[in-house]
Amino acid sequence: MPKKVDHEARRQEISEALWRIAGTRGLDGASLRDVAAEAGISLGRLQHYFRTKDEMLAFALQHINRLANQRIRARIEALEGEPTPRQVLRACLSGMLPLDPESRTGTLVGAAYFHRAVHDETLRAEAKDGIPKLRAFFADQLRRAEERGELPPGRATEDEAMLLISLADGLSTYVLLDVHGPEQAMRLMDLQLANLFDRKETDPDH
Amino acid sequence: MPKKVDHEARRQEISEALWRIAGTRGLDGASLRDVAAEAGISLGRLQHYFRTKDEMLAFALQHINRLANQRIRARIEALEGEPTPRQVLRACLSGMLPLDPESRTGTLVGAAYFHRAVHDETLRAEAKDGIPKLRAFFADQLRRAEERGELPPGRATEDEAMLLISLADGLSTYVLLDVHGPEQAMRLMDLQLANLFDRKETDPDH
Numbered sequence: 335m336p337k338k339v340d341h342e343a344r345r346q347e348i349s350e351a352l353w354r355i356a357g358t359r360g361l362d363g364a365s366l367r368d369v370a371a372e373a374g375i376s377l378g379r380l381q382h383y384f385r386t387k388d389e390m391l392a393f394a395l396q397h398i399n400r401l402a403n404q405r406i407r408a409r410i411e412a413l414e415g416e417p418t419p420r421q422v423l424r425a426c427l428s429g430m431l432p433l434d435p436e437s438r439t440g441t442l443v444g445a446a447y448f449h450r451a452v453h454d455e456t457l458r459a460e461a462k463d464g465i466p467k468l469r470a471f472f473a474d475q476l477r478r479a480e481e482r483g484e485l486p487p488g489r490a491t492e493d494e495a496m497l498l499i500s501l502a503d504g505l506s507t508y509v510l511l512d513v514h515g516p517e518q519a520m521r522l523m524d525l526q527l528a529n530l531f532d533r534k535e536t537d538p539d540h
Numbered sequence: 541m542p543k544k545v546d547h548e549a550r551r552q553e554i555s556e557a558l559w560r561i562a563g564t565r566g567l568d569g570a571s572l573r574d575v576a577a578e579a580g581i582s583l584g585r586l587q588h589y590f591r592t593k594d595e596m597l598a599f600a601l602q603h604i605n606r607l608a609n610q611r612i613r614a615r616i617e618a619l620e621g622e623p624t625p626r627q628v629l630r631a632c633l634s635g636m637l638p639l640d641p642e643s644r645t646g647t648l649v650g651a652a653y654f655h656r657a658v659h660d661e662t663l664r665a666e667a668k669d670g671i672p673k674l675r676a677f678f679a680d681q682l683r684r685a686e687e688r689g690e691l692p693p694g695r696a697t698e699d700e701a702m703l704l705i706s707l708a709d710g711l712s713t714y715v716l717l718d719v720h721g722p723e724q725a726m727r728l729m730d731l732q733l734a735n736l737f738d739r740k741e742t743d744p745d746h
Contacts, residue, residue, distance in 0.1 A: 358659070359659055360655065360656060360658060360659040361568075362567075362568055362569070362652070362655050362656055363568070363569050363571075365569075442658065445655060445658075446568075446655070448713065448716075448717060449566065449568050449651060449652070449655055450566060450568055451717060452566060452648065452651075452716045452717060453564070453565055453566040458717055458718060461717045461719065462717065462718055462719055465714065465717075465719045466719070486742060493727070493728055493731050494731070496720070496728055497707065497728055497731060497732055499710075500707055500710035500711045500713075500714060500728065501703065501706055501707050501710055502710065503709070503710035503713050503714070504705075504706035504707055504708065504709035504710030504711075504713075505706045505710075507654065507706075507709050507710075507713075508671065508706060508709070510654075510658045511654060511657060511658060511664055511667045511668065511671075512664055512668055513667065513668055513671045513672070514702070521699070522699055522702055522703055522706065525699050525700070525703060526703055529735055529736075529739070530735075532741060532742050533735070533739035533740060533741060533742055534739060534740070534742045535738060535739060536692060536738050536739055536740045
């Protein structure tokens, strides 16, 4: 097996050990040594791949984002015919919520990453970069919906896009805390979409 | 000075050391020993007050919730005349967002607590208990608004209340990550309130 592939497989194994810790006892206070032990390798060997916890979290987060993108793409492809912008948005938002064990672990690793990013500008750069891109994509879907006459006028804005994204984040937190279950989180997301797509100003002169 | 007061003052000092760490390098991986060092006392002395990091976080969270309640009450009292339900909701929601250094630190300590609560049922109980109470209070304000003819019919629901609460949580996360500033978070919160109060079904037969 070529060396490069071997390295990637090893990084993957370490990532999986990290996910198991994220899913069980949590990443708060988990050290590189803990992850090495979970992966069944020495600390020195782990540090050959990841020098710091931040490097390891960044790698795990990228992988989790890839999985989320695959999940979202699969949901969109599963739709009958040409999906509407509303269906595309709903598929993205459902892919952002912890609705199954895989996405739950993804949310936990993401939360651990963001928790450190608050105090680290380098880590924060990734979060700051990713969310505006997502917002632009969402706003674009809203504009497509408006053009198709499927969204009341004046609502295809970056702010409405940001409300959807921020809401997905808040709903996810409460799923992890058992305040509500995955189905209720999705139901609340659908309510937000219905409020966006199916309502207009009560007073047009307002 | 009576002993009881002395104990509370000491707990308070320890809490403040915890907040300083939360506000600067973050609580991920911060040990009881780190907090003792920051408070300028021995680990043994700190453990006289808090046996575990979880006990300490729970105390800090309670204190922060008291501060948030004071902030919200002050905002409501600052309103001219009898506040409308919408004004009460807006005051609560603005008190939940990290709009100044005090509430920012509160959000950080809360995030550290919730991060551990995901993996600990005892800690989770507090979160699970608090949010439904807040939701019930919000739903009650929505019902008052509907009775006063200030909210379109059919929107005084627990689900609409939960959307507001979840959104405050998501918007807070993005303030901490510098995705948007405090003013933008409040502007987005106001958009959600306007969508709730100023819009009706596009099709009443829908």
